[in-house]
Amino acid sequence: MTQGGGFVTLASATVHSGRHGPPGSPQDKRSRPVNRSAGTWFLVLPALIPILVLSVGPLLYGIALAFTDAQSGRTRSTQWVGGLNFQDLLHDTLFWDSFRIGLVWAFGVTVPQFVLALGLALLLNQNLRLRWLARALAIIPWAMPEVVVGLMWRLVYNPDAGILNETIRDLGLGDGRDWLSGLATALPAVIVVGVWSGMPQTTVALLAGLQNTPHELHEAAALDGAGAWRRFRTVTWPVLRPVALSITALNFIWNFNSFALVYVLTNGGPGGRTRLPMLFAYEEAFHYGQFGYAAAMGCVMVAVISVILAVYLAGRIRGGEDR
Numbered sequence: 001m002t003q004g005g006g007f008v009t010l011a012s013a014t015v016h017s018g019r020h021g022p023p024g025s026p027q028d029k030r031s032r033p034v035n036r037s038a039g040t041w042f043l044v045l046p047a048l049i050p051i052l053v054l055s056v057g058p059l060l061y062g063i064a065l066a067f068t069d070a071q072s073g074r075t076r077s078t079q080w081v082g083g084l085n086f087q088d089l090l091h092d093t094l095f096w097d098s099f100r101i102g103l104v105w106a107f108g109v110t111v112p113q114f115v116l117a118l119g120l121a122l123l124l125n126q127n128l129r130l131r132w133l134a135r136a137l138a139i140i141p142w143a144m145p146e147v148v149v150g151l152m153w154r155l156v157y158n159p160d161a162g163i164l165n166e167t168i169r170d171l172g173l174g175d176g177r178d179w180l181s182g183l184a185t186a187l188p189a190v191i192v193v194g195v196w197s198g199m200p201q202t203t204v205a206l207l208a209g210l211q212n213t214p215h216e217l218h219e220a221a222a223l224d225g226a227g228a229w230r231r232f233r234t235v236t237w238p239v240l241r242p243v244a245l246s247i248t249a250l251n252f253i254w255n256f257n258s259f260a261l262v263y264v265l266t267n268g269g270p271g272g273r274t275r276l277p278m279l280f281a282y283e284e285a286f287h288y289g290q291f292g293y294a295a296a297m298g299c300v301m302v303a304v305i306s307v308i309l310a311v312y313l314a315g316r317i318r319g320g321e322d323r
Contacts, residue, residue, distance in 0.1 A: 067292075069084075072289030073289065085295075101274065117200075124138065125207060135207075142200035144197070146260040153196075154180070159179070165177070182270070190262055194261060206243060206244065209244070210240060281294045281298055
């Protein structure tokens with residue numbers, strides 16, 4: 001019995017080890033469920049906490065604030081008013097005027113930015129002498145803070161001693177004008193500054209896309225007799241299009257949310273001709289103390305940006321499916 005029992009025990013152990021392997025073997029590791037979620041969250045947490053604290057938290061607080069009558073004042077109580085702020089916003093012609101100005105500003109800056117940046121990127125992609133210096137000079141406006149850019153261009157547009165009016169007088173084209181205070185010239189003058197200051201980042205993105213275009217395709221197209229425009233349309237643009245769509249969408253969102261540059265140049269004047277939505281919300285919050293109403297404006301702008309992002313992402317997904 002003892003020998004038989006021992007034999008049965010040994011056989012059973014042998015069969016068990018043949019199925020699962022010894023402890024620590026690959027078979028034994030595969031048989032144990034591995035929980036990697038804790039380690040993953042531990043690695044993501046350092047990057048996730050700042051996003052939650054500095055982005056998601058303020059966003060949720062601002063949305064909640066939009067449904068209250070919050071105003072400035074330490075002793076003033078805050079009451080829940082539901083959608084009253086949004087109802088008032090629908091009938092606020094000043095806000096919708098600023099919204100229209102914001103769209104004109106965003107399109108007026110984004111489109112010339114892209115066209116000029118594309119031309120500059122094509123030029124900087126050529127084998128020119130001192131190309132490295134030209135590339136370095138092209139990104140200088142990008143490296144300058146918006147406040148510095150605004151102050152510099154205020155000097156350029158100065159009606160008495162600005163370089164623009166001095167040039168106009170020297171050329172005999174007139175006495176110049178007050179570009180930032182004129183009702184007809186303020187918005188175009190600010191748009192010019194926006195194009196100049198934002199063009200370098202678009203140029204860098206498009207230049208990176210151009211450098212990813214295989215040179216052999218250009219040579220093959222040239223051997224087939226394709227001109228410069230045909231080579232751009234059939235070889236360069238298909239490779240550059242995803243980059244162009246991405247940077248254009250980001251530029252539009254960034255320009256629509258502009259604040260510092262226009263604030264320094266005109267502070268929304270003259271007569272509200274350059275009052276962008278962000279400036280209008282800023283005035284409502286910090287000049288008049290209507291925090292709840294200003295938060296409602298912010299919610300409307302977030303909704304508009306979300307729609308633009310949704311359309312952009314849908315187009316990218318549809319384009320990926322078509323390919």
